Amino acid sequence: MKKLIALLLFMTLVFPVAAMAEKPVLMMATTTSTDNTGLLDVLKPAFESDTGIDLRWTAVGTGKALAMGKNCDVDVLLVHAPASEKKFVEEGYGTDRTQLMYNDFVIVGPVADPAKVKGMSVSDALKTIAGSATPFCSRGDNSGTHKKELSLWKASGMPVPEKDAWYIQTGQGMLPTINMASEKNAYTMTDRGTFIKYAASHNGNPPMVVLVEGDGVLFNQYSAMAVNTKNCPQAKYDLAMKFIDWMAAPGTQKLIGDFKLMGKQLFTPNAGK
Amino acid sequence: MGFIFEGFSTALQLLLDGHPETWSAVAATVCVSSLSICVTVLLGAPLGFLLGYCRFPGRRAMRLCVDTLLSFPTVVIGLMVYGFISRSGPLGGFGLLFTLQGIALGQVLLGMPIVIAMVANAVENADDRLQMTLLTLGASGRQQLHATLWEVRYHLMLASVAAYGRIVSEVGISMMVGGNIKWHTRTITTAIALETGKGEFAMGVALGLVLLLIAFGVNIAVSGLKRRAAR
Numbered sequence: 081m082k083k084l085i086a087l088l089l090f091m092t093l094v095f096p097v098a099a100m101a102e103k104p105v106l107m108m109a110t111t112t113s114t115d116n117t118g119l120l121d122v123l124k125p126a127f128e129s130d131t132g133i134d135l136r137w138t139a140v141g142t143g144k145a146l147a148m149g150k151n152c153d154v155d156v157l158l159v160h161a162p163a164s165e166k167k168f169v170e171e172g173y174g175t176d177r178t179q180l181m182y183n184d185f186v187i188v189g190p191v192a193d194p195a196k197v198k199g200m201s202v203s204d205a206l207k208t209i210a211g212s213a214t215p216f217c218s219r220g221d222n223s224g225t226h227k228k229e230l231s232l233w234k235a236s237g238m239p240v241p242e243k244d245a246w247y248i249q250t251g252q253g254m255l256p257t258i259n260m261a262s263e264k265n266a267y268t269m270t271d272r273g274t275f276i277k278y279a280a281s282h283n284g285n286p287p288m289v290v291l292v293e294g295d296g297v298l299f300n301q302y303s304a305m306a307v308n309t310k311n312c313p314q315a316k317y318d319l320a321m322k323f324i325d326w327m328a329a330p331g332t333q334k335l336i337g338d339f340k341l342m343g344k345q346l347f348t349p350n351a352g353k
Numbered sequence: 354m355g356f357i358f359e360g361f362s363t364a365l366q367l368l369l370d371g372h373p374e375t376w377s378a379v380a381a382t383v384c385v386s387s388l389s390i391c392v393t394v395l396l397g398a399p400l401g402f403l404l405g406y407c408r409f410p411g412r413r414a415m416r417l418c419v420d421t422l423l424s425f426p427t428v429v430i431g432l433m434v435y436g437f438i439s440r441s442g443p444l445g446g447f448g449l450l451f452t453l454q455g456i457a458l459g460q461v462l463l464g465m466p467i468v469i470a471m472v473a474n475a476v477e478n479a480d481d482r483l484q485m486t487l488l489t490l491g492a493s494g495r496q497q498l499h500a501t502l503w504e505v506r507y508h509l510m511l512a513s514v515a516a517y518g519r520i521v522s523e524v525g526i527s528m529m530v531g532g533n534i535k536w537h538t539r540t541i542t543t544a545i546a547l548e549t550g551k552g553e554f555a556m557g558v559a560l561g562l563v564l565l566l567i568a569f570g571v572n573i574a575v576s577g578l579k580r581r582a583a584r
Contacts, residue, residue, distance in 0.1 A: 138532030152440035253550040
């Protein structure tokens with residue numbers, strides 16, 4: 081029995097160490113949208129064969145990703161909240177912020193469109209929803225998407241709803257939030273990638289549809305940043321820069337543009353533009 | 354509702370087709386939960402014995418503390434462990450963040466109160482004459498520990514099974530400390546959280562069934578041990 085326990089202990093201690101390759105490891109914090117859509121699963125093997133670097137990521141909300149960068153737990157960030165990113169760089173936590181690609185946000189709602197917002201501009205749509213007190217689901221989790229939504233309420237000249245009964249703060253990821261909106265017959269704002277994925281899971285005939293899109297304010301920019309070695313001396317800056325340069329290279333940009341889900345392009349590359 | 358039944362067939366498919374991502378999560382789960390439960394029992398049993406056997410001032414308060422720690426939320430344990438082993442934390446130099454060993458550290462903290470509380474309780478309720486007999490026979494401290502733990506061996510097993518159940522099913526620590534990194538620290542529970550977040554409910558149910566199968570295997574092994582110990 082003692083031998084068995086000793087053996088188990090030994091194996092569990094040694095196994096993960098033995099499994100670690102000699103390849104250099106680049107640790108990244110990124111947002112759920114890049115992971116959930118499967119984009120990173122396509123990019124990882126290409127990056128590894130081009131540079132020999134083992135890319136590992138943890139997919140969290142932008143708020144948590146930035147906190148991990150601040151605490152020196154990762155080497156590079158791939159996030160989508162430009163205002164917070166700029167602040168992050170100004171405060172000396174990140175460097176070399178490089179824009180890589182974008183997708184756009186859309187406002188989705190039930191097929192019946194109870195508040196009749198189809199085709200409106202973002203600010204008109206939000207005013208109509210608030211005015212008629214039609215349920216609206218918000219992420220409420222300080223993620224990039226949530227921050228974007230808050231900025232849209234402000235840009236529409238309204239106080240950000242908080243305790244209003246029709247304003248539902250889910251505190252969950254994007255897909256659970258869309259599902260909740262669907263159950264509650266509510267509107268919500270989502271990135272297009274996640275919505276395509278949601279529509280795909282309903283065989284292209286979802287109970288929620290895109291109602292507001294194409295407005296310039298719905299632009300969703302993704303950028304990469306290296307963690308600042310002044311703040312984190314152990315951060316692998318050279319590996320992080322290799323990743324950022326590789327992401328911005330024409331070959332990778334094409335790979336991003338060609339990435340499709342249900343025949344639809346999810347991200348538009350725009351490095352250097 | 355339909356996804357629940359779909360989950361059953363998906364679970365079988367995952368295991369039989371050798372779905373590499375599932376097996377990687379199974380390996381991570383088995384690895385980390387075995388490590389955690391071994392350390393938990395090895396440290397927890399003697400501590401539980403001390404708490405139940407020895408009489409010292411502040412003992413009741415300490416028991417109360419241990420009982421309260423049974424309700425420790427896993428996400429908070431995850432946050433605390435993260436604070437210590439983050440590269441900017443006091444133990445950052447060991448590079449434990451985003452590793453299975455890091456997760457095990459948190460899970461030991463999770464399982465320890467269960468083992469300590471249950472063993473202490475069993476020792477307290479063990480036959481009073483046991484301690485007297487051991488003392489009159491002139492047993493050393495170490496011998497008392499061994500003899501008493503042997504007397505309460507079934508309770509120790511029950512404590513281990515309960516602790517294992519909590520360890521293998523927790524998601525807060527694994528998510529926060531492990532980071533849910535594919536092929537590395539993705540355990541079954543973090544995979545369930547991920548699949549559910551992606552809206553793949555059937556896959557979530559399927560992975561849950563896989564986890565139950567593992568627990569079933571462990572409990573068969575334990576009941577085998579119990580029968581052997583009874584002889």
